[in-house]
Amino acid sequence: MAALSLTLTPPTPKPPSLPRRISTFFFRRPNLSLILTLLLPLLWLVVFYIGSLSSLLVNSFFRLDGFTGLIVRQFSLQTYRELASPSNVDIFVRTAVMAATVTVTCAILAFPVAYYMARYANYRIKGLLYLGVLLPLWSSYLVRVYTWKIILAQEGIITWFANLLGLHGLLEALLAVPGIGGPSLSFSFLGMFLVFVYIWLPYMILPINAALERVPKSVLEASADLGARPGYTLRKVILPLAFPGVVAGSIFTFSLTLGDYIIPSVIGNSSFFIGQAVFAQQGTAGNIPLAAAMTVVPIVIMFLYLMVARRLGAFEAL
Amino acid sequence: MNAPTQLSIAVRLQAVCRYFGEVKAVDHVNLDIYDGEFFSLLGPSGSGKTTCLRLIAGFEQPTSGSIQLYGQEVANMPPYERDVNTVFQDYALFPHMTVGQNIAYGLMVKKVPKPERERRVREMLEMVRLPGMENRKPSQLSGGQRQRVALARALVNHPRVLLLDEPLGALDLKLRQQMQIELKAIQERIGITFIFVTHDQEEALTMSDRLAVFNHGKIEQIGTPTELYEHPATGFVAGFVGTTNLISGDSARKLTGSPETLSIRPEKIRLCPPDTPVTEDLYGIDGTVRDTIYLGMHTRYLVETDAGFDLIVVQQNLESASADIPTTRGSRVKLLWYKDSARRLTEME
Numbered sequence: 001m002a003a004l005s006l007t008l009t010p011p012t013p014k015p016p017s018l019p020r021r022i023s024t025f026f027f028r029r030p031n032l033s034l035i036l037t038l039l040l041p042l043l044w045l046v047v048f049y050i051g052s053l054s055s056l057l058v059n060s061f062f063r064l065d066g067f068t069g070l071i072v073r074q075f076s077l078q079t080y081r082e083l084a085s086p087s088n089v090d091i092f093v094r095t096a097v098m099a100a101t102v103t104v105t106c107a108i109l110a111f112p113v114a115y116y117m118a119r120y121a122n123y124r125i126k127g128l129l130y131l132g133v134l135l136p137l138w139s140s141y142l143v144r145v146y147t148w149k150i151i152l153a154q155e156g157i158i159t160w161f162a163n164l165l166g167l168h169g170l171l172e173a174l175l176a177v178p179g180i181g182g183p184s185l186s187f188s189f190l191g192m193f194l195v196f197v198y199i200w201l202p203y204m205i206l207p208i209n210a211a212l213e214r215v216p217k218s219v220l221e222a223s224a225d226l227g228a229r230p231g232y233t234l235r236k237v238i239l240p241l242a243f244p245g246v247v248a249g250s251i252f253t254f255s256l257t258l259g260d261y262i263i264p265s266v267i268g269n270s271s272f273f274i275g276q277a278v279f280a281q282q283g284t285a286g287n288i289p290l291a292a293a294m295t296v297v298p299i300v301i302m303f304l305y306l307m308v309a310r311r312l313g314a315f316e317a318l
Numbered sequence: 319m320n321a322p323t324q325l326s327i328a329v330r331l332q333a334v335c336r337y338f339g340e341v342k343a344v345d346h347v348n349l350d351i352y353d354g355e356f357f358s359l360l361g362p363s364g365s366g367k368t369t370c371l372r373l374i375a376g377f378e379q380p381t382s383g384s385i386q387l388y389g390q391e392v393a394n395m396p397p398y399e400r401d402v403n404t405v406f407q408d409y410a411l412f413p414h415m416t417v418g419q420n421i422a423y424g425l426m427v428k429k430v431p432k433p434e435r436e437r438r439v440r441e442m443l444e445m446v447r448l449p450g451m452e453n454r455k456p457s458q459l460s461g462g463q464r465q466r467v468a469l470a471r472a473l474v475n476h477p478r479v480l481l482l483d484e485p486l487g488a489l490d491l492k493l494r495q496q497m498q499i500e501l502k503a504i505q506e507r508i509g510i511t512f513i514f515v516t517h518d519q520e521e522a523l524t525m526s527d528r529l530a531v532f533n534h535g536k537i538e539q540i541g542t543p544t545e546l547y548e549h550p551a552t553g554f555v556a557g558f559v560g561t562t563n564l565i566s567g568d569s570a571r572k573l574t575g576s577p578e579t580l581s582i583r584p585e586k587i588r589l590c591p592p593d594t595p596v597t598e599d600l601y602g603i604d605g606t607v608r609d610t611i612y613l614g615m616h617t618r619y620l621v622e623t624d625a626g627f628d629l630i631v632v633q634q635n636l637e638s639a640s641a642d643i644p645t646t647r648g649s650r651v652k653l654l655w656y657k658d659s660a661r662r663l664t665e666m667e
Contacts, residue, residue, distance in 0.1 A: 218410035221377050224397040225404045226424035226475065236423075240414045313414075 059292035071288060079289040083297070088277070092297055095274040098189070099257035102196040103204075103250045109197070110204035110249065111242065117205075118212035133202045141199065145266050148195045152185035152267065159184070182269055192267040196257050203256065204249035211245025212238075240313075247314040254305060258298040274298060326353040327389075328479055328511040329374055334383030334393075336369050343369040344380070345535035351479075351513060353388075356505050358514045358522040361532030362558070370532070371481050371515045375404050388478060398427075402479040403472035407487060409464045411456040417443070417467050418452030424475040442470035445504065462493045473504075479511045486521065498525055519559050523547065531555050547583075553663050556581040561630060563587075564663075569627045573601055579663045584632040586659040589619060592650045602654045605629070607647055619645065621653060629653060 026033045063078040117129050162171040175181040182188030223233040261275025282291035329351040336344040344366045351357045359367035372378040376397030385393045425435045446466035486494045505512045522529050523543040530540045539551040550556035566579040596602030605623035619631040
C-alpha cells in the first residue's frame with residue numbers, strides 16, 4: 001500500500017451563530033430547560049385541576065340557608081348531614097352498583113378481545129380491530145346514546161328481532177324482573193346497563209391490550225415448559241400480568257359511570273344517579289354546596305377503590 | 319470428555335421437517351443425542367437450530383417426522399407433558415414473581431409440598447451461586463443473575479434433558495466465558511443431557527461433547543469438536559467452525575493436480591524465508607506479505623500468493639521465533655504446509 005501524504009489544515013474557527021448560542025445556553029442548563037418544558041402543563045394542572053377540585057371541596061363545607069335560599073359561606077357540616085339522608089344514599093348505592101356491574105362486564109368482554117389482539121392477530125387484523133374499537137369514539141357520544149334509545153325502544157330493532165326469533169316472552173320476562181326491568185328496554189336499568197357497557201368498553205379494551213402486549217411470548221412458553229397447562233398459565237401468569245391493565249381500564253369505566261348523567265337521563269327511568277342529582281342540585285335547586293358534596297362522593301369511592309386495587313397488587317407488575 | 323460410553327439415546331430426531339409456508343426452517347433432520355451428553359446445535363441465524371430446539375421442547379410441532387425422548391414419541395405432545403425444560407434466550411422470567419417463586423413454579427405446578435419446595439429452591443440458588451436471593455424481583459437482578467435464575471428454574475424440576483437457547487448471548491464477554499465454565503461444570507456434576515443452541519463456534523467447541531452444524535435447515539455435519547475442526551466435511555463447516563483458507567478451481571489444480579477444493583487452517587501454514595526448500599510431504603507456494611495484524615498471542619498475516627489468491631496465515635508469537643523470517647509488509651515469503659493437514663472437501667457452497 002502506498003503511503004499517503006495528507007496535509008490537514010484546521011478550519012479557522014467562526015464565531016457561533018445566535019441559534020447555536022441559544023442551544024448551547026439551554027444545553028448547559030438542563031434544569032432550566034425542564035422547568036420551561038413543564039411550566040405550561042403545570043400551570044394548567046394547578047389552576048384548572050387542583051383549583052377546581054379545591055373550590056369544589058370548599059363549597060361542600062358551605063351550606064344553603066333553607067329560608068332565604070342563599071349560600072352561607074361559613075364552615076359547616078350541615079351539607080354532609082343532608083348528604084347522608086336515605087334518599088341520597090340510595091342514589092349513591094344505585095350508581096356504585098351500576099358502575100361496578102358495568103366495570104365487571106366490560107372486563108369480562110374486553111379481556112378476550114384484548115388477548116386476541118395482543119397474541120394472535122396479525123398486523124392487518126390488529127389494525128382493523130383497533131379501528132373497530134376506536135371508531136365509535138369518533139362520533140358524538142350524545143348521538144350514540146340517542147341511537148341506543150331508538151334501538152332499545154318498544155318499537156326498536158331488539159324487540160323486533162326478539163319477536164322474529166320467538167323470544168318475545170324472554171324479553172318480557174327480563175323486563176318484568178323488579179329492579180332491572182321497566183316498561184321497555186329504553187326505560188330500564190337493563191337498557192341503561194347495556195348502553196353503559198357499549199359506551200365504555202373501548203376504555204377497558206385498550207389498557208388490557210396494552211398490558212398484554214408487554215407480556216413476551218416466551219414467558220407463556222416458559223410456563224408451559226415448566227409443566228403448566230393452559231388454564232394454569234392463564235391463572236398464574238396471564239391474568240396477574242394483565243391485572244394492571246384491568247385496573248387501569250376499570251378506573252375509566254368505573255369513574256365514568258359514576259359521573260355520567262346523560263345515559264341515566266336518556267335511557268333510565270326516573271330514579272336518579274349521582275350525576276343527575278348533582279345536575280339537579282346545582283341547577284334547579286340552586287344548592288351548590290350539596291352538589292359539591294355529592295361530587296366528593298365518587299372521588300372518595302374511587303380513592304377507596306384504588307386502595308383496594310393496590311392491596312391486591314395491581315401496580316406491582318408495572 | 320468424549321461421547322459417553324453407555325450409548326442410550328436421549329433425543330432422536332428422524333426425518334424431521336418444519337416448514338413455515340414456503341420456508342423450510344428444518345428440513346429432513348436426523349439426529350441422535352446420547353444420554354448425559356453436552357450437545358450443541360451450531361449455525362448462523364436462520365439456519366434452523368433454534369426451531370430444532372423448539373421442536374424438541376414442544377413449542378413447535380413438526381410438519382413431518384418423528385421426535386423421540388428416551389424412546390417415547392413426543393412429536394405431537396404439548397410442552398407441559400414433556401420431561402424437558404428450557405432456558406430461554408431472553409430468560410423469560412415471570413416479572414410479577416420473586417426469584418423464589420420463579421424457581422418454585424414448576425414444583426408448584428406439580429403440587430410439591432411447601433417445605434420440600436423451599437428446600438429445593440434454596441439448593442438451586444446455592445448451585446447457581448445466588449444464595450439468599452429468594453425475595454428479589456427479576457427486575458432487580460443483573461443480566462448474569464437473571465441467567466442463573468432461569469437456569470435454576472429449569473433444573474429444579476430435574477428434567478431428563480435441558481434445552482438452552484443461546485442462553486449466553488446477552489452477556490458480555492467476561493461473564494459469558496465464566497458462565498460457559500459454570501454451565502459445563504453443572505452439567506458434568508448433575509449428568510443430565512444438555513442441548514445447547516449457539517451461533518458462537520468458539521462457545522460450541524469449548525463446551526460440547528459433540529455438536530451438529532446447521533445450515534439452511536439441514537445438518538451439515540455431526541461430530542466431536544476435534545472431528546469438526548480437523549475433518550470438516552463441507553466448505554460450510556470448514557468456514558463456520560474456525561477460520562480456514564479455501565483453495566478451489568485452478569488454484570487447487572496447480573497445487574494438487576485436482577480441482578477439488580482444499581481447506582487449510584491458517585495456523586497449519588508455516589511462514590518461511592523465500593529460499594526454503596519444499597520437501598515431498600509439503601505443499602509450498604511463494605507470495606508477498608500484504609498485511610499483518612498483531613493479536614498478542616499470535617499474529618495474523620494476509621499473504622498474496624504468486625498464483626493470485628490470498629491466504630491467511632497465523633503464527634504464534636513465540637520467544638523462539640527465528641528472526642530471519644520476513645514478516646513485514648511487502649516481504650517475499652514461502653508458505654509451507656503438510657499435505658495431510660489440508661482437507662479435500664466434497665462439496666462447496
